[in-house]
Amino acid sequence: MKSTAELQAIRDKLEVEKGYSCAVGENDTKIAVCFDDDGVAAAREVVRTFMNEIEKRRLVNVKVLQSGSKAKVDDEPIVEVTVPGKKTVRHTKVDPDKASQIIANIK
Numbered sequence: 001m002k003s004t005a006e007l008q009a010i011r012d013k014l015e016v017e018k019g020y021s022c023a024v025g026e027n028d029t030k031i032a033v034c035f036d037d038d039g040v041a042a043a044r045e046v047v048r049t050f051m052n053e054i055e056k057r058r059l060v061n062v063k064v065l066q067s068g069s070k071a072k073v074d075d076e077p078i079v080e081v082t083v084p085g086k087k088t089v090r091h092t093k094v095d096p097d098k099a100s101q102i103i104a105n106i107k
Contacts, residue, residue: 006040008066010047027084029062029106033094034078036069042095043077049096053103062106081106 024030031050035043043066050064069076075092081102082088091102 006044010044010051024063024065025061027061029059029084030065030080030082031062031102032065032067032080032082034067034069034080035076038076045096046077046079046094046099049099050103053100057103059103059106062103 033043033047033050047064047066053059054062054064067080069078077094079091079094079099079102080088081091083106091098094102
């Protein structure tokens, strides 16, 4: 993976092939994957895991967003989960296994 444009291409492909909408509504749970240019490869796997888990669990009100870095590079990828009506929860050093656990805990 060489750029954030490639991550966007993954999201666009899912939108077309799977009918997944990246548009975020006020009642949607938001999962922001935060990274800088050095973290693109790791972020790609995390985004792909989130998208696969969302599809597998048929979670229509959970949206994955991309964001710039929010902390030290050593903590990336960082994932911020915002459930409507609750405080945002930040997870650091997220890998695909941790991404699966995060999705499993979204109610």
